[in-house]
Amino acid sequence: MTAVYALQNTLYVLTPDAYAHLENDTVRIDVEREKRLQVPLHHLGGIVCLGNVLVSPALMHRLADEGKSLVLLDAHGRFKARLEGPVSGNILLRQAQHRSAWDGAFALEFARAIVAGKLKNSRNLLLRAAREAATADEQAQLNRAADNLAASLRAAAKAADLDALRGVEGEAARGYFAALNLVVKPQVREHFTLNGRTRRPPLDRFNALLSFLYSMSMNDCRSALEAVGLDPQLGFLHAVRPGRAALALDLQEEFRAILADRLALTLINRSQLGPRDFDEREGGAVLLNDSGRRTVITAWQERKQEEVTHPLLGIKVPIGIVPFVQARLMARTVRGEMDGYLPYLPK
Incomplete structure (x- = not known):
């Protein structure tokens, strides 16, 4: 087909x-x-x-x-x-963004908010999974992993500089990904086990699925930033590198658990994806095949149409619009119209 x-x-x-x-x-x-x-x-x-x-x-x-x-x-x-066509973003906003990026204290606080959003949303996913765990032992393991993320939140709040903050975030991510295996239903774990986070290339089906979802999320976040006039290349948490959309990676962090990871787990646990939807290549790479990609893209677009109440705005919006709302909050923070950036934290 x-x-x-x-x-x-x-x-x-x-x-x-x-x-x-x-x-x-x-x-x-x-x-x-x-x-x-x-x-x-x-x-x-x-x-x-x-x-x-x-x-x-x-x-x-x-x-x-x-x-x-x-x-x-x-x-x-x-x-x-x-x-892209000609850049039409607000030059005054981009000037403010560049000034902010060179302000060490501002950049650290902005990055701290990004990490806090990611860790809180990741922790909530694990706590929810713990309530639905298959056994008491797995429930205890998931609760411990959630407690570790709470400890990482406290450490992030005290990080003295960006390098220390990135170290906290990296260690928290390793513990979180290890715990995700317990969120997979026992009957499908044979086919979906996350053997650490592998990217280029992904080395198992779970990683292949996450990488594909993260790519689509990244594209949406970049589009959101460009729509409000921010420079997607100039981030706060992620270091600036040629060809790297650092600010889009920053924005993506708070959405990894609530959009990509949760959808991946739904597709796996409901058996909407199986071994037949992946191909293995020489060297150990694992990729979604055409059938798998169709399933994932359809589910991704359906998920983005689901309405959520934005905790700051107090109104219902499709969840696919939330990155655009958050990009506007980033712009307001850079302009000095907000005291600090507020990541998206669904109730």
Whole structure:
């Protein structure tokens, strides 16, 4: 089955050697010289291509002209590139962002808020899992892991500098990922065990699933930052490196547990994904195959449509909009309109 389809105003092209091109005012997808899909361009907000997908120059130019995104992911689902038109972000906001990044005290407090959001949301996932644990022993292990995250929160609040804060966050992440195996239902653990966090490439099915979800989350966070005029390359917690969207990685942290990790566990525990949805490659790499990617993308888009009450705004919004809300809070913090950044902490 050809993995080419549109979901929630984003066109996903997953079939190797597919050809995306412009035909009048539509985007046409051909596979082996046969038309597989044709979508009016004005219906799309962007296109995501995974793996070896060909895109015509004419389509690239049209997307850039209309401010629509073209995102390229590799076969692992890892972000590779993004086509952008002229930068139209607020230059005054970006100037304020650069000043803030050079202010050591401001950067540390901003990064501390990011870590706190990540750890609190991760801890809540483990506490919820502990209440539903299969055995008393596993419940105790999950509660201990949650207690360790609480200790990490206290340590993060006292971290003297960014390096110390990153060390606390890294140690907490290792304990958290180790505990995730206990959140997987016993009957499917044979097929889904997280052997540490491996990325490039992922070395087991659980890691492959997480990497793919994190790539989609990263794209959404980057889009949110660009929408409000912030520079996604200049972060506070994540160090600045060429080609690294450090601020998008910062924003993503508070959403890892509540969006990506929780969805991964749902797909695994409900047996919506199984061994058949993954391929193993030479060297030990494990990747989602076309069937698996279709399942994950559909579930991801459905999850983003679920409404939640934002604790700060007090209104219901689709959870897929929350990164855009948080990006605005980041912008207000950088401008000095808020005393400090407030991460998203669902009740």
